[in-house]
Amino acid sequence: MAMLKTVLANLLQPSRTRAPADMPPVPQTYRGALVHDAGRCTACGTCAFVCAPKAISFTQVPGISVSWHFFIGQCSFCGLCEQNCPTHAISLETAVPGVMNNAAGDGLRLESIIALKPCTRCGAAHVPLPESAMGSQWSEEEKGYCPECRRWAASAKLRSAFIPAETATPAASPALEGAGHD
């Protein structure tokens, strides 16, 4: 009799298994598909450094570009690359990650190319810093400088703050120093 009651009660209830369209909500913290924004990447290599299964690597074509590589077959979706990226170039989206066939070979591979730019001062090819990392401390012209020229510009600014322009010798004046770094 008790069993009959249970059967009748269950007949009136909807199915306990979810229909395919009835998807459970995906939490905002879900670590899914990896997305890399080449515009924000400075190729500093932090993501490759913290990646335990070595799913992230960098290659370069000298003078032209740096490539960020990701292989899903090795990824453990721990999210450390996202957590440690200083410019927030990597994010793990709530979307389902791509195809992951096996760890040996034919899974999803991503490549993101960061084009090098010539320095507006010395012409050396370098990875441009993203706008967000530049902030307001650099002038429009200085934003195109390579790291070495930025260092030179910073030290020139520091020098001019300590030594007033009229007392400075001509050789110490930044404008007359030429395109050298030292």
Next chain:
Amino acid sequence: MPYTFPLGPYHPALEEPFKVKVQCQGEVIDSAVVEVGFSFRGIELVAQKRNWVEVITLIERVCGICSNTHAMTFCMAAETIAGIELPRRAAYIRTIIAELERLHSHLLWAGIGAEDIGFHSLFMEVFTLREKVMDTLEAISGNRVNYGMNCIGGVHRDIPDPTVYLPVLDELTRVLNEVVIPTFTQNPTAIARTRGVGPLTREQALEWAVVGPVARASGLDIDVRKDQPYLAYGELGFKSFVQEEGDVFARVVVRALEMLESVRLIREALLSLPAGPLKAVSGLPTIPVGEATIRTEAPRGEAFYYVASEGGNTPARVKIRTPSFVNIPAIEPMVIGQPLADLSIIQASVDPCISCTDR
């Protein structure tokens, strides 16, 4: 005529490889030999070749069930070496995750135990309940296992709105009190398969140095959360549960009461979550020369970590002693004189985790 019966390494009861070789006299077990080491991964050696950030991801994979405990204990060891003081909010969040993990581990065990004694409807009930814990963990951390919550000096993710998880805790308390605990302790089938089965006396428990719920079911009142409070346990207060009988039934009761205590701890931690930062350090950690030993209470008992640093990018040594490593050999005294048919529930009653043991 005595005969030898090998149970495993491909196991009828667990989905992990370990072997119990028993000598039987008819239906009764005379002696047993436990063999482990079928899934050795060499994590301790690999840990010496990974930098301090990568090691956390690696250590988290020591165990598939209590993954957070291992990453957390390792981070606590690194914090001790570097002299980093954990922010209070991070300590509370770690406590919440650790207790949710204990709930999910004990519920998993209760389900497997119910299945081992042929009680499939109870298995379904318990696993429905476990699913709610897994959903909570996923909502907080983004993953059902390997939560990736810990970093050296804090936690990666916040719990922005603690009150949304309270209804789940009410539901857990209700189903545990109304369905799971009464069925395990009052149902004639469950009692017949557990009471007096696989006894481990207090003396044997001391001799075999068992830890965690197995020790507490044999009358040993040991629990790191009480003996050496860490994280938020000192502030939240903690009650341990001890049973004197030492049989499978006692182990069921200890784990059941611990689940209710875990729910209480999570509720109090959520309600009294202090404000403040999540991490004590920013950027990549630098760990100076030094060494540390840390004990924490994993769901299966005391986990012990020894971490040494020589100041470089990688740890010099990570020694891991997991609770299952000491609990699994205790199956040998438990099964003597027991019927062969009870072997499966007896070895399941210590909640053996082969992933941890073989690490």
